[in-house]
Structures are given as C-alpha cells and as structure tokens.
Amino acid sequence: MSTSCNIPGLKVPRSRFPDPEKDLPTTGAEQRVVLAGGCFWCVEAVFLAIDGVTRVQSGYAGGHASSANYEAVCSGTTGHAEVVEVHYDPARVSFGELLKVFFSVAHDPTQLNRQGNDRGTQYRSAVFFETAEQREVVEAYIRQLEEAGVYPDPIVTTLEPLEAFYPAEEYHQNFAARNPYQPYIMAVAAPKMEKLVDRFGDKLKPEYTDTDTDSTA
Numbered sequence: 001m002s003t004s005c006n007i008p009g010l011k012v013p014r015s016r017f018p019d020p021e022k023d024l025p026t027t028g029a030e031q032r033v034v035l036a037g038g039c040f041w042c043v044e045a046v047f048l049a050i051d052g053v054t055r056v057q058s059g060y061a062g063g064h065a066s067s068a069n070y071e072a073v074c075s076g077t078t079g080h081a082e083v084v085e086v087h088y089d090p091a092r093v094s095f096g097e098l099l100k101v102f103f104s105v106a107h108d109p110t111q112l113n114r115q116g117n118d119r120g121t122q123y124r125s126a127v128f129f130e131t132a133e134q135r136e137v138v139e140a141y142i143r144q145l146e147e148a149g150v151y152p153d154p155i156v157t158t159l160e161p162l163e164a165f166y167p168a169e170e171y172h173q174n175f176a177a178r179n180p181y182q183p184y185i186m187a188v189a190a191p192k193m194e195k196l197v198d199r200f201g202d203k204l205k206p207e208y209t210d211t212d213t214d215s216t217a
Contacts, residue, residue: 010104011150014199017104018148020096022140024133030054031090033098034061034128034162036081037107038115042189044084045176046106046196049208052093057085058168058175061128061160068166076120083128085165093203095134099141101203102127103157105195110153116188125155128162135159 024031037043040058048056060068063079073080086098103109108116109125129135142155167173175182176189193208201209 011152012148014104014195017100017150017199018144020099020137020141021144022137023094023096024090024137026090026094028090030087031095032085032087032130033095033134034083034085034130034165035102035106036061036083036124036126036128037102037109038082038118038123038125039184039188040082040084040168040172041175041185042192043106044174045185045189046101046192047084047086047098048174048177049193049196049204050088050093050098050101050200051203051205052091053086053088053098055085055087058172059083059085060166060168061162061164062126065164065166070169070172073122074120076122078122080122080166081124081126082122082168083126083165085167095137096141097203099127099138101196101200103141103145103155105192105199109155109157110151112156125157126160127157128160128165130162 035043044056044058047053060073060080061083062081067078068080072078073082088098107125113119113121113124115123127138129138138159142157146155176185179185197204197208
C-alpha cells in the first residue's frame with residue numbers, strides 16, 4: 001500500500017512551515033494553478049477543502065492531446081503528469097497560500113518521479129505555470145524552503161510551462177469524496193486530509209472543519 005501521504009523527512013513542524021515571502025496580488029478575477037503531486041485523486045481532495053478554491057478538476061498536462069487518457073498516461077511514456085487544475089478567488093486565498101499547502105501537505109516534493117509506491121514520471125512533482133509571475137513566485141518559494149532547511153533532501157519539483165490542460169475521465173473527478181472507503185483513498189488521501197485539518201483548519205471550507213483527527217505531524 002502506498003505511503004505517499006507522508007513527508008517523513010520534514011524537519012520542521014507543519015505549524016512552523018514557512019509562509020511564502022513572495023506572492024501574487026490578492027485582488028482581481030478568479031485565477032488558476034495547475035499542480036502535479038502524485039495521484040490526482042488525493043491532491044484533488046486536499047485542494048477541494050480550501051476556502052477560496054472555487055473548483056478543482058483532475059487531469060493531465062505535459063504531453064500531447066492524443067495521449068491524454070488514463071491508460072496511456074499510466075504507461076509513464078507520454079510526458080503527461082497527473083495534475084489538478086485549481087481555480088481560486090485570490091481575495092480569499094492567495095497563490096502563495098496554495099503553494100504552502102502543496103509543499104507541506106499535498107505531497108512530498110523531494111521524491112523524484114514518484115510518490116510513495118506510485119512510480120513513474122506521471123507522478124512527478126511539478127508546477128505548470130501560465131505566467132512569468134507564477135514562475136517567479138514558485139522559484140522564490142522553493143529557494144526559501146531550501147534555505148530554511150525544511151527538508152533533508154533537495155526539492156525536485158519541476159517548473160513547466162502549461163501548454164494545455166486535459167481533463168481526466170469523469171470517473172476520476174471528485175474521486176475521494178465519492179469513494180471514501182476505497183483502500184487507496186483510506187490509506188493515502190485520508191491521512192493527508194487529517195494533516196490538512198490539523199494544520200490549516202482556519203483555511204478550510206466550513207464543511208471540512210468538523211473532522212475529528214488525531215494527527216500529530
């Protein structure tokens with residue numbers, strides 16, 4: 001069973017995980033960011049809970065339209081990563097705040113082309129940026145985390161230009177919420193959600209704040 005929910009080498013408590021020193025403006029129209037952090041089922045579940053996130057869709061990015069399907073992407077030969085497209089209101093949650101969740105809870109950014117037992121380039125850690133400003137903020141935050149010694153190993157998150165986002169098949173959408181007792185979801189997504197509630201309880205939508213957890217990470 002995969003253990004991709006854990007970041008065992010995290011050297012600081014999540015309560016002291018650094019806030020980004022650089023961020024994007026917190027005004028204006030709805031924005032989006034496309035993130036890859038292993039299996040999209042679990043990353044999607046994390047971001048759906050964040051207050052200010054208006055929509056999350058699982059999908060594929062990094063390859064061609066002809067291979068943007070689950071069977072092909074699972075081969076690890078298409079160039080695609082499993083990603084989530086996160087739409088958000090910057091007045092309620094900032095780009096930097098979403099990055100903090102991404103790096104501290106949603107996945108382990110020090111694992112190269114894998115998350116736990118999920119192995120292959122389709123499970124790589126990546127931010128698919130749409131603007132130079134997005135890229136600059138991500139680069140600055142990675143430097144900040146490295147200089148702070150948050151992880152014992154180097155961050156291997158790649159920054160890749162978003163050429164296109166391809167929605168995944170319908171049965172992948174909102175998968176964790178629709179399949180809470182599926183073994184993978186119980187083993188991987190549920191512990192991530194416990195950590196999210198424990199560390200970011202004040203940043204969550206009301207329906208997620210009543211979860212009773214005993215996470216100590």
